Amino acid sequence: MIESRYLSYLLRHHPEAIGLHLDAGGWVDVTELVDALGRHGRVGNREDLEQLVATSDKQRFELRDNRIRAAQGHSLDVDLGLEPLAPPAVLYHGxxxxxxxxxxxxxxxxxxxxxxxxxxxxTTARTVGARRGDPVVLQVDAAAAHQGGHPFYRAANGVWLTDHVPPALLSTLAQR
Structure with a gap:
């Protein structure tokens, strides 16, 4: 079975680990991916990928036209084709x-x-922050950041993305 964590590693950071080459948008052909996984001891098929994409709690992947990619979280230089959007007034970071x-x-x-x-x-920010112990949740004045020239994008899975949030636009929420 194909694991979400391993697939994230490949599609976000190191496709070369199994000989994959992502296109400029981060996409790879599903057949190519399944074949490469098989050559590296990871058994799976298209149906397994479809199941993983459909049941991923964080909706980390996009599957379209026999291609798959990570929805966000890349360390690789990929163009997700996202258009800048005005964010909600407040966002959170865990x-x-x-x-x-x-x-x-x-x-x-x-x-x-x-x-x-x-x-x-x-809740989502708290869950993200809890991956490494007790979470700290920061409130982000996204409206001020946007007005200050920081572009915002929303990934296919609903995660908001930006280049930087200055410290003056952050406040710590009380922990429970």
Missing amino acids: THPGARLGITTQGLLPMGRRFVHLSADV
């Missing part, structure tokens, strides 16, 4: 306590990814 000092001084940066990832709701 992180861990160890990142707090850096965020306080530099704001939110993409780090090893192409964009900063933001959530439209506190």
Whole structure:
């Protein structure tokens, strides 16, 4: 069976690990992907990929016209073809306590990814932040960031993306 985490690794960061080549939009042919996975000991087929895409809780992947790609989260230089959008007035970012000092001084940066990832709701941000312990949830004044010239995009899975959020536009929500 094909695992979501491994597929994310391949389609977001290291397609070359199994000999894949993504196009400029991050897409790869499903047959090519399944064949490459098989050559590397990962058994699966198109139906497995369709099931993974349909049941992924975070909707990490897009499947279209016999091609698949990661919806967001790339460290690779891919063009997702997203149009800039005005974001909601407030968005949220979940992180861990160890990142707090850096965020306080530099704001939110993409780090090893192409964009900063933001959530439209506190629950999702808390879930994201909890991957590495007790979460810290930051409230983002997205309206002010947008007015200040930071472009915003919404990925196919609903995750909001931007290049940077200055520290002055962040506040920490009370933890429960």
